[in-house]
Amino acid sequence: MDVLFLSRIQFALNTCFHYLYPPISIGLGIMLVVMEGMYLKTKDNKYKEMTSFWIKIFSLTFALGVATGLVQTFAFGTNWARYSRFVGDVFGSALAAEGVFAFFLEAGFLGILLFGWDRVGPKLHYFANICVCLGAHFSAVWIVVANSWMQTPAGFHVVDTPLGPRAEVTQFWEMVFNPSSIDRLCHVVLGCWLTGAFFVISVAAYYLLKQKHQKIAQSMMVIGLSFAIISLILQLISGDSSARLVAKYQPAKLAAFEGVYETTPATPISVIGWVDAKEQKVHSIKIPGALSLMTYRNLSTPVTGLDRIPRDEWPNVPLTFQTYHIMVMMWGIMFLITILGLFYLRKRNLQKKRWLLWTMVFSVLLPHIAQQCGWISAEVGRQPWIVWKVLRTSDGVSTAISRAQVSGSITMFLFIYILLFSLFIFLLDRKIKHGPEEIRSKPEDLLYRNVRF
């Protein structure tokens, strides 16, 4: 294994592990705004209890998000020095904007959200809540802009410097609003909202099953399911639009998504299947003409297949195909669960459908699987390019690092990640089993505050 391959593994490991947390922060961020908003509107203590409970989970997730996110700011320079030299002029400004506009907002106000209940009034506390949520969303904006630029580069030109060519910004806003920024941002944020919604649904279902915190659990279920259904419908629209964008700008990637080796009219969509990369065949259940229909809004226009693309510009087809299909499948399952949940909720007998509640408990995994797979298909599908049609991944890797260094640090981080993840799950489990804390009435309230533990 060479430094290039190891560096790709390392980056994948870091990003996949990191990406478990930001979607929860972003998703819960918006859920918290809804919950505390309900509290301010109704003055019903159950919403306050709910809010403080989820703030604690938010803070646990946030700590891990920050810790694992720090790795990212280093990773471009450590393993991808030549890439950094090439794109720094373009990519760096988005990253710097993220730090200035997003991280401070989130980290600064989180202190108030966590420790400020007794120090600021309810309105200011809510303001801090909104700022944290905004901060979380802003961080998604800038990082997705930077990544989208790598998918559909725009607003730059390549200039020769003494150290070799590099990309320089010509039009900042063209760079920011490159062709895929907005679509991909919507797609990513909706994925995060689904993560938040299903997290809330999962915990609510667990309490309903265990017959604990019933009142709060029911409200959480309503909030979670409503949010889920809205996000799912929007995600369908966004997914369709994103796929058409890929068809337009990255035909090789779309071909890999669906395993289109040959350009044929009425290109089908595979529902489920496997790819035989050697024989260049896809064995699957197909819907004829569906890909043509999705891409060109008619049944016959052929979608560009890999045969029209030079062999050395193909991504890994089986991996891109499967991860893409798993992502789509997860949407289907989430949609089914949400519809059933809403149906029984309306009929007022959700509590008796224990099988559905148990499914909901584990449904917290679905958005995560979808997002991990979605990102893998988006990033692997971009290969062999690190910046689409501008810079190859193999030309981006650092020259100053050795195999031993990279494999050594992969081993160290693998160990750390396993440790941190187990602790995260352990603490999360305890927190959820402990449940929201009841707010006592006035006189005890003061006493309760000074309990030291």
Next chain:
Amino acid sequence: MDLAILWYIVLGISSMAYCILDGFDLGVGALHLFAKTDEQRRIFLNAIGPVWDGNEVWIVIMMGGLFAGFPNAYATIFSGFYTLLMFLIAALMFRACAIEFRSKRESPIWRSFWDVMFSISSILIGLVIGLLLGNMIQGVPLNSQQDYVGTFADFFSPYTIIVAITAMALFAMHGTIYLTMKTEGEAHQIVRKWINKAILVFIFFYLLTSIATIVYMPHMTKHIIDKPYTIIFPILAFFAIFNIPRLISKGNDGWAFIFSSISIAFLLIVFGLGTYPTIVRSTIDTEINSLTIFNSASSDKTLGILMVVVAIGVPLVLAYGAWVYRIFRGKVKLEKSSY
């Protein structure tokens, strides 16, 4: 003024912000194990509780700012200092988790484990920052492609090790002063006992570093010959530092903290003046292979955009940063929501 110089100043200011703000967090971490009871440790932890992650953001700003403004320097430093930085990242991760996890369980083993992690990682972060600064003063071997060609062992020389310890001692002193300011009662008495030792240790290493720099790093003092008026900065740093014990003995903790912060700022200015315009000094063909702010800068267009980002963003950051500090001003009290 040249935009590259302006951006260098911006990076300098964010380094100051990081070292002053996260500096006391690191110092508190380094001293954490000296506190014996659980309650004292919790008081110390909660003294930095609401602000530490905001403080840590400054390191991200520094990294992002370096990447955006001086991508070549970013690429060289990060790929060259690879192994050292991996330890830094691991330490930053463990510190974040230690603070968040520690008080989540009652078990003494759980708490002791995270106490040790918190302390070790804080010390490690301080030392690595010092080592990085030491190596940037001393210089590292770079080839004509400006890639690092040395080994891991090359980062450790007597000089860089002294700088590393000085940085840690500075953070430890800064953290102690912060704690005297934020604590009361028994916890306060304990910190008081540490403070003179912390100041003495720092001043010893500060003098050692200064002498070593003057004797062995002649390029660091060259600017005083070229522009004699710049000697004012090391002198100001000297007086700021020696003002700290005076203020402490008068019981003026708030002012001592301000002067400790000023000392950090002046020391960084001295570092900046000595190394300017070099960011990474090369020991091979120093004139050609070194990365300066001019041969590693982004285009003027990008630097201009960055200036706009900073001009809009930083006042906002400072405004709500100040607001958060104001809300959590005064002595630490353990509350239900505390760590």
